[in-house]
Amino acid sequence: MAGTLLEVDGLTKRFGGFTALHRVSLSVRAGERFGLIGPNGSGKTTLINCVSGALAADGGRILFEGRDITTLAAHRRTRLGIVRSFQIPKPFTSMTVRENLGIPLEYAAHARSQAGDADAEAAEILRTIGLEAKAHLRPAELTQIEMRKLELARAMAARPTLLISDEAMAGLSSVEVDDILALLFRLNERGITIVMIEHIMRAVMRFSERVVVLDAGERIAEGTPAEIVRNPAVEKAYLGE
Amino acid sequence: MMARPARALLVGLAVVGAGIVVAALRVNQYVYFAGYVVLQYVVIATAWNILGGYAGYVNFGTPAFFALGAYTAVFLIQSTRAPLPVLILAGGLVSALLGLGIGYLTLRLRGVFFSIATLALSIVLQTMIINWEYVGGSRGLSVIRPSGPPFGSYVTFLFTVMVLLSVVAVTVARFIERSWIGRGLAALRDNEEAAECMGVPTLRLKLFATTVSGFLLGVAGAPFPYYVTFVEPNSAFNLDYAVNALAMPMIGGTTSWVGPVIGAVLLGTAQQLATVTISSEMNLFIVGVVLVAFVVLAPEGILGLVRRLRGR
Numbered sequence: 001m002a003g004t005l006l007e008v009d010g011l012t013k014r015f016g017g018f019t020a021l022h023r024v025s026l027s028v029r030a031g032e033r034f035g036l037i038g039p040n041g042s043g044k045t046t047l048i049n050c051v052s053g054a055l056a057a058d059g060g061r062i063l064f065e066g067r068d069i070t071t072l073a074a075h076r077r078t079r080l081g082i083v084r085s086f087q088i089p090k091p092f093t094s095m096t097v098r099e100n101l102g103i104p105l106e107y108a109a110h111a112r113s114q115a116g117d118a119d120a121e122a123a124e125i126l127r128t129i130g131l132e133a134k135a136h137l138r139p140a141e142l143t144q145i146e147m148r149k150l151e152l153a154r155a156m157a158a159r160p161t162l163l164i165s166d167e168a169m170a171g172l173s174s175v176e177v178d179d180i181l182a183l184l185f186r187l188n189e190r191g192i193t194i195v196m197i198e199h200i201m202r203a204v205m206r207f208s209e210r211v212v213v214l215d216a217g218e219r220i221a222e223g224t225p226a227e228i229v230r231n232p233a234v235e236k237a238y239l240g241e
Numbered sequence: 242m243m244a245r246p247a248r249a250l251l252v253g254l255a256v257v258g259a260g261i262v263v264a265a266l267r268v269n270q271y272v273y274f275a276g277y278v279v280l281q282y283v284v285i286a287t288a289w290n291i292l293g294g295y296a297g298y299v300n301f302g303t304p305a306f307f308a309l310g311a312y313t314a315v316f317l318i319q320s321t322r323a324p325l326p327v328l329i330l331a332g333g334l335v336s337a338l339l340g341l342g343i344g345y346l347t348l349r350l351r352g353v354f355f356s357i358a359t360l361a362l363s364i365v366l367q368t369m370i371i372n373w374e375y376v377g378g379s380r381g382l383s384v385i386r387p388s389g390p391p392f393g394s395y396v397t398f399l400f401t402v403m404v405l406l407s408v409v410a411v412t413v414a415r416f417i418e419r420s421w422i423g424r425g426l427a428a429l430r431d432n433e434e435a436a437e438c439m440g441v442p443t444l445r446l447k448l449f450a451t452t453v454s455g456f457l458l459g460v461a462g463a464p465f466p467y468y469v470t471f472v473e474p475n476s477a478f479n480l481d482y483a484v485n486a487l488a489m490p491m492i493g494g495t496t497s498w499v500g501p502v503i504g505a506v507l508l509g510t511a512q513q514l515a516t517v518t519i520s521s522e523m524n525l526f527i528v529g530v531v532l533v534a535f536v537v538l539a540p541e542g543i544l545g546l547v548r549r550l551r552g553r
Contacts, residue, residue: 052438078440090435092428094496103428106421108440158439 005030005065005193006051006082006162012059013046013217020046022217023060028162033188034195035208035225039238042214044197045087048164052084053077064162078108081161085154085168089147091139097150098122098135104158122157129153129183145176152183163187164195169203177203205229213237249415253408260404264397271517273400277468279509280403281461285482286489286501287410288457293487294495295423296450297430298347302359303486305366306336306455308477310462315376315472318384325387325402325464332463333456340455344448351433360483367478381473384466399468406464410457414498417453426450458486484525485509488532494544503543 006028013021021043028034038044049055051062053074062070069077083104092100101122110118126132129149134142142150148168155163165184169177181203188194198204204211205225213221213228215237221228228234264273285303293299310332317323317331343359350358371379390398417423428436429443437443466472485508493504508528515523539546 054434054438073442073444074437075440075442078438084438086435086438090432092431092435094427094431103424103436103441104439107425107442154439 003029004063005032006195007063008047008051008060009063010060011047011050011057011062013043013050013055014058020217021050021057024214024217024219025060026212026219026222028193028195030161030193031188031191032193033184033207033209034193035204035211036195036197036214037199037201037204037211037228038214041216042237043217044214045166046217047214048084048166048195048197052082052164075107078104078158081159082164083108083155083158083160083162084164085151085166087167087170089139089151091147091150091154093139096136096138097126097131097142097153100139100150100154101125101157104154108158125153125156128186129156145172145179148172148180149183152180156187160192162193162195164197166197167199168196169198169200181207249412253412256408257401257405260401264393264401267393267397270394270396273394273396275513275517277396277400277403278513279506280400280407281465282485282489282505282509283407283502284403284410284457284461285486286493286505287407287414287498288454288461289486290490290495290498290501291414291417291457292450292454294490294500295418295426295430296447298351298447298450299353299356299487300343300359300454301356301483301487302343302363303458304478304480304482305359305363306339306458307462307465307482308363308370308474309336309339309366310459311465311472311477312370312376313459314463314466315382315384318466319375319382322387325467329402329406329460329463333460336459336462337452337456340451340453340458341448343455344451347447347451348444363478363483367474370474370478377472379474381471384470384472386467386470395467399464402464406460410460411498411502413453413457414501417450418498422446422449481525484528488528490542492531492535492542494542496541497544500542500544507543 004027008024008026010023010025011021012019012023024047036044036047046055050057053072057070061068064077064080064082069080092103102118105118105121123132126135129152131146131149131153134146139147139150152168169180172180177200184194184196184207196204196207208225211223211225211228212219213234220233220237221231223231285307289300289303313332313335314328317328323331343362346358347355370376376382386395392398425436425441425446428439428441429446433443465477469476489504489508490501491504492508493502494500508531511527512524515527535542
């Protein structure tokens with residue numbers, strides 16, 4: 001299994017009597033652009049919550065870089081390099097944009113490798129993301145797309161090996177979607193593995209090298225975007241019979 | 242940069258020194274008597290703010306922690322006649338344990354539910370004390386002060402001790418606020434889920450905050466038996482502590498260590514003045530009116546007002 005970064009093996013998650021995930025398995029290779037799609041309520045976000053540690057799995061295992069992380073606390077997973085962004089941006093509202101980056105820099109990035117120059121690193125990330133002019137503003141003063149960018153910038157500051165982007169583009173205009181997509185491509189070129197969860201098909205299909213489709217908590221298909229588009233099971237899941 | 246902790250230490254020592262000088266002045270005893278209460282509120286408000294202001298967990302159970310410190314002291318006075326420093330340390334430690342306990346509550350309870358739980362805690366603890374005869378039960382207990390304080394009268398001595406405790410509490414709060422701990426607490430106050438996902442060990446930081454906050458509240462309560470010389474549950478578990486502990490930082494400003502100090506000095510002094518000049522029943526009335534005014538007009542307290550005036 002050389003080159004496998006994240007391996008999810010038979011993951012099950014129940015909420016009371018409802019099975020949100022039923023023995024879902026998938027593996028993400030190092031450096032890959034990986035797409036995770038599925039209709040509403042198919043379990044995408046639940047899967048992400050289990051991988052990032054926000055939820056505890058009821059069965060199965062999660063391996064990261066060959067290490068079993070199934071029961072590890074969320075902040076420990078972040079320090080290992082699994083970093084997620086949120087569907088609805090969750091900035092630290094009392095802090096400026098720059099200070100927002102300071103938290104992951106201090107708690108995740110520098111907890112792992114020895115302290116670098118946090119200011120230089122934050123400035124560099126803000127430049128990459130295109131938020132340098134907003135460094136001293138509070139999140140409340142940002143526009144919707146800037147908020148999404150802050151969410152990504154903050155995730156970057158944790159120095160991820162695996163970045164999980166949970167619907168980073170929902171509600172954005174098509175120009176803005178392209179903007180975020182270009183950003184994610186750039187991050188991937190730097191060697192960051194990216195798992196993209198997205199409803200905007202055009203974006204996922206263009207971005208991903210490989211796509212896994214979930215429906216009602218089960219994995220129904222896997223393949224390249226071209227294969228997925230032609231897959232009758234996927235069509236059925238999205239459009240019904 | 243090296244000079245900064247040294248300067249803070251100097252300021253702290255200067256305040257303690259000033260306290261001793263004031264104690265040596267031997268003005269009207271009432272000044273020390275009232276000053277003690279104001280300083281006690283500096284400790285309480287500062288301690289409350291470590292959890293309520295920095296971490297955003299509103300504790301309505303201040304009386305529980307304060308009284309636990311006081312009753313730990315009563316127990317030790319009854320059983321061993323331990324000296325005051327031991328009482329203070331023990332009171333702090335027992336309340337710190339209670340703090341650690343409510344820290345685990347934050348795993349399941351957030352926001353208003355956490356506050357309700359702490360309020361209930363206070364009532365439960367009071368009921369237990371009422372039924373514990375050894376420390377006076379519901380009738381209360383007279384405490385005899387040790388004869389011969391190190392200097393001055395016993396009240397001036399206690400006043401000086403409270404000056405010292407205030408300096409300790411404020412120093413601890415200031416240190417937390419400016420360290421990585423304070424930044425992590427601010428992150429979890431803003432958004433706990435996001436903080437955890439950004440590598441902040443939220444549970445550990447919350448336990449730290451509840452424990453330190455509990456410790457300092459217990460410390461504030463430990464000298465109380467010697468101050469009042471008669472301890473009974475209704476005064477030790479007084480709701481005033483819960484209201485003031487929350488109102489003072491809110492009025493001063495919760496984001497900085499200065500806020501609770503300003504709030505405690507202003508409100509505490511106003512209450513002491515009202516007690517002598519108008520009536521002792523005016524205390525809570527004043528707090529209520531001022532608090533409502535601040536929540537409506539200046540939600541970030543006096544510090545927020547100053548910042549806003551400077552900004553424009």
